Amino acid sequence: MTSIGELRLHMEPKTLVDENRHQNQPRRVRRIVLSINGDSHSIEVDARSTLAEVLRENLRMTGTKLGCNRSECGTCTLIMDGRTVFSCTILAVEAEGKCIETIEGLASGSDLNPLQKAFIKNDALQCGYCIPAMLMAATALLRVKMEPTEDDVRQGIAGVYCRCGAYPNIVRAVLDVSRGQVDC
Amino acid sequence: MLYEIPQIEHVNARSTEEAIYWLSRYGDKAKVIAGGTDLLSLIKDKINGPQMPIPEVLINIKTIPEMDRIDYSPGKGLSIGATTTLYDIESSNEVREKFGMLADAAHEVATNQIRNMGTIGGNLVQRPWCWYFRVPQFNCYKKGGPQCYAISGSHKYYFSMLGLGVCVMAHPSDTAPALMALGAEIVVAGESGQRRVPIDGFFLGPQEVFETVLKPNEIITEVFIPEQPPNTRGSFLKSRLRGTWDFALSSVAARLQITNGSYDDAKIILGGVAPFPFRVPLAEDALRGKRVDEEVISLAAAVAVKRAHPLAQNGYKVPLTQNLVKRALMSASGLEAEV
Numbered sequence: 001m002t003s004i005g006e007l008r009l010h011m012e013p014k015t016l017v018d019e020n021r022h023q024n025q026p027r028r029v030r031r032i033v034l035s036i037n038g039d040s041h042s043i044e045v046d047a048r049s050t051l052a053e054v055l056r057e058n059l060r061m062t063g064t065k066l067g068c069n070r071s072e073c074g075t076c077t078l079i080m081d082g083r084t085v086f087s088c089t090i091l092a093v094e095a096e097g098k099c100i101e102t103i104e105g106l107a108s109g110s111d112l113n114p115l116q117k118a119f120i121k122n123d124a125l126q127c128g129y130c131i132p133a134m135l136m137a138a139t140a141l142l143r144v145k146m147e148p149t150e151d152d153v154r155q156g157i158a159g160v161y162c163r164c165g166a167y168p169n170i171v172r173a174v175l176d177v178s179r180g181q182v183d184c
Numbered sequence: 185m186l187y188e189i190p191q192i193e194h195v196n197a198r199s200t201e202e203a204i205y206w207l208s209r210y211g212d213k214a215k216v217i218a219g220g221t222d223l224l225s226l227i228k229d230k231i232n233g234p235q236m237p238i239p240e241v242l243i244n245i246k247t248i249p250e251m252d253r254i255d256y257s258p259g260k261g262l263s264i265g266a267t268t269t270l271y272d273i274e275s276s277n278e279v280r281e282k283f284g285m286l287a288d289a290a291h292e293v294a295t296n297q298i299r300n301m302g303t304i305g306g307n308l309v310q311r312p313w314c315w316y317f318r319v320p321q322f323n324c325y326k327k328g329g330p331q332c333y334a335i336s337g338s339h340k341y342y343f344s345m346l347g348l349g350v351c352v353m354a355h356p357s358d359t360a361p362a363l364m365a366l367g368a369e370i371v372v373a374g375e376s377g378q379r380r381v382p383i384d385g386f387f388l389g390p391q392e393v394f395e396t397v398l399k400p401n402e403i404i405t406e407v408f409i410p411e412q413p414p415n416t417r418g419s420f421l422k423s424r425l426r427g428t429w430d431f432a433l434s435s436v437a438a439r440l441q442i443t444n445g446s447y448d449d450a451k452i453i454l455g456g457v458a459p460f461p462f463r464v465p466l467a468e469d470a471l472r473g474k475r476v477d478e479e480v481i482s483l484a485a486a487v488a489v490k491r492a493h494p495l496a497q498n499g500y501k502v503p504l505t506q507n508l509v510k511r512a513l514m515s516a517s518g519l520e521a522e523v
Contacts, residue, residue, distance in 0.1 A: 026193035026206065026241050047194035047242070048187055050224075057186055070186055070225050071298065083300040089224050090301070091217070095242055104423050137296070150499065158428040159295030 017049065032096040036061070037105030045092045052076045052087035055102065063103035063132050067161070076158035077133035078102045084140045084159065103132035115139060115174070118182045123172040126164035133160040138174045147178055188228040192240055195245040195298035200373050206243045208375055215239035216403050218246055219265045219292075219302040220386030220513065222310045232325025234255040235393045251405060253271055254279065261410040264309035266305030266403070270359070271296070271466070273304060283409055285418035285437055289362035291424045305404040308360055308370065309396055311430050312353035313342050325351045328393055340497040342431050345505070346458040347493035348391035348510040354432075354456045360387070361437035361455035362420050362462065368409045395460065416510050417443050419516035421508050422455070434505040436512040440471070447480075448472040452488060452513075457505055464488045467509065476517045485510035 017178045034054070047055050052069075055061045055078075064087055067075035071089040078087050079101040107112045115138055119123070125131045134157055141148060141156030148156065153174045154167075162170065175180055199393035207214050217223055232238045245251060249493070251265040256278040264273065274290040293299055293307065301502045314365035316322040323329030332351045334343055337345075344352045368383045369392050386396055398404070424430035435455035441448040445469045450471040453461040464480040474480045488509045514520070 024195065024198070025204075026195040026210075026243075028191065028193050030194070046187070048189035048192045052188070053186055070228065071221055071301075074295070074297065077297055080300075084223075084297045085301050086297045089221055091220065091224075091242070091244075094196075094217075094220075140296075140456065155298070158298045182214065 003146055030093050031175045034059075034095060034100060035098065036100045037102060039172050045089065047093055049092045050088050051078075051100070052088045052090045054092040054113075055087065061104050062101060065129055067129070072161075073130075074137075077160055079136055079137050079140050082140070082143070084137050086159075095108070101136070101139075103135055106135060112139050114182045115142070115177050118173040118177045119170070121168045121182060122176060124166055124169040125174040126166050128164045129162055131159050134162070134170055138170075138177075141180060142174070145178075148174070150175060189224065190227070190230070190238060190240075192227075192242055194244065196244045199402070200245075200248060200251070202404055203243050204373060204375060204401060206241070207403070210241045213239065213401055214241040214243055216245050216429075217242045217494050219246075219269070219298075219306045219360070221302045222297050222306060226311065229318065231252050231318065231327070232320065233329050235328025236326075256282065259411055261408060264304055264407045264409075266405050266407065267303045268472045269301050270299040270307060271303065273359075274299065280488060282412070283366060283418075285365060285420045285439065286359065286409070289358045289419040289435075289437065292420070292432075292435070293356045298429075301464040304359060305384075307357050307439050308363075308404065308407075309398060311358055311395070312351075313356045314353045315342075317353070326353065326393060328382050332432055335495065338497070339495045341425060341433060342456070343495060343498055344390070344458050345492050345494040345501040347495075348425050348459060351459060352495060353390065353459050355387065355395065355458065355460050356431045356456070357461070358420075358432060358435060358455060359423060360461040361435055361453040362407065362418075363407065364453045364461045365418065365420075365437035365439040365451045366409045366412065367451075368381055368407055371405055371406035371408060372398060372402050373405045374399060378405070382409070384463070390459035390461065398436045401483065412439075413441055415443050417442060417516045417518070419512040421512045421515070423504055423508055434501055434508055436505070436508045437461075438509070438512040440513070440516045442476060446473065446475050450484075452484070452509060454488065454505060457492075457501055464491075466490065469473065471513075476519070478514070478519060481510055481513040481517065481519070484513060 033070045034041045065075040067073035071086040076088040080098045137157045153171045192496050233238050251267040254267040255263045272292040274287045280287045316324050325332045344354050370381045420433040420437045422432045437453045439451040450468040467484045469488045470484040483508050489506045
């Protein structure tokens with residue numbers, strides 16, 4: 001008896017019967033180009049690697065942290081195509097062609113950006129592990145809401161857990177920047 | 185920490201046809217991936233059972249261009265591609281203006297990051313968020329195992345209060361009750377072409393292992409919502425344990441049609457309290473033909489929870505849901521509820 005799967009082998013969809021046919025096969029390893037903070041990185045990745053793993057292990061950009069690795073704690077938050085996402089739950093092969101922004105892209109050289117300065121000025125961190133994610137979430141928020149209310153800020157960083165409970169100072173730092181109360 | 189996901193093969197599908205081809209070819213070894221927020225967590229935790237093999241091939245459908253879109257045609261309705269993110273839905277002006285209840289429901293899902301990743305199709309087919317299902321040690325009914333562990337275990341939060349069958353999960357989707365209230369259709373593609381499934385017939389009961397009628401080699405391609413009559417008003421409310429983000433303890437989607445101060449029609453769907461989005465026709469009947477009035481609404485809210493049969497630890501869901509129904513009906517009727 002012929003199974004449905006075998007039958008389909010003889011009637012492959014049009015998209016497979018083109019010159020790319022052999023390129024588009026399920027693969028375990030793939031060479032991809034990632035655009036990170038404006039730079040292109042061509043790397044060979046395992047299909048099972050998450051974006052966070054590739055950033056930290058392959059590219060040695062360890063600013064992005066991993067906490068729960070289950071899209072719950074938010075520590076791996078970065079910006080992809082202008083929106084915050086959990087990099088622990090995105091396969092690196094699926095991040096190809098996206099514009100990825102990480103904490104490493106905020107400062108220029110040793111010059112911190114106003115948001116980073118505001119975090120220091122407001123003592124907005126204790127252990128600091130969630131801070132890269134907080135900064136990325138706040139960056140994404142400030143791009144769409146230049147003058148956020150306290151509630152907007154709390155909503156904006158809601159997906160990131162701070163186990164130290166530094167929230168009041170983090171919220172104050174973000175509000176400070178939006179009000180231009182940081183010396184740059 | 186490296187490689188929590190077991191070895192997989194990955195392919196980017198470029199058309200619906202191609203996705204179905206790969207699904208059929210690899211059978212139950214393959215899974216479709218869109219937002220991945222549910223699937224990758226299950227794979228990382230190696231959740232498996234007789235009816236739930238760990239996938240070895242992932243077919244990415246985010247690369248199918250026509251699946252990520254929101255098209256509104258006046259007079260006909262709204263067509264949403266299956267991989268449209270929840271953020272795109274909540275922030276679409278057309279959805280907000282014409283189908284506000286769906287925008288509210290999409291906004292209530294999880295957190296910014298998840299809404300930026302998670303898709304409408306994935307929100308409908310997500311697996312149970314039951315803590316026995318989500319650990320590998322329990323071979324529970326929903327994995328093809330012999331029994332439900334939550335009934336005699338801990339079931340205070342994300343579980344059913346309607347005692348309908350073997351498994352006591354509560355369906356976690358927020359968009360499903362809203363879509364059901366709006367009379368949506370789910371467009372499903374498979375080997376033999378497309379079929380349109382009215383959402384009332386999309387979800388299965390707790391006696392089934394899988395939550396939806398979707399067959400293993402079928403995928404959702406589109407969610408269609410018909411144009412609503414001009415006198416339609418709606419409301420979606422959700423109650424949750426944690427303010428920032430959480431699954432529903434209880435949610436209510438209410439869609440009312442009001443003419444000259446009385447209800448022409450009503451549709452009330454409960455979420456988070458049953459293994460599928462639960463329609464309460466008797467509560468709808470309690471409104472139909474009646475004047476818009478707080479007493480009528482209170483009665484309908486009481487009728488809505490009449491069938492409740494809570495478990496040992498979740499009896500609180502009955503008054504919670506009753507009040508939520510009342511608040512949703514008051515809000516959709518344009519009345520102020522007394523706090």
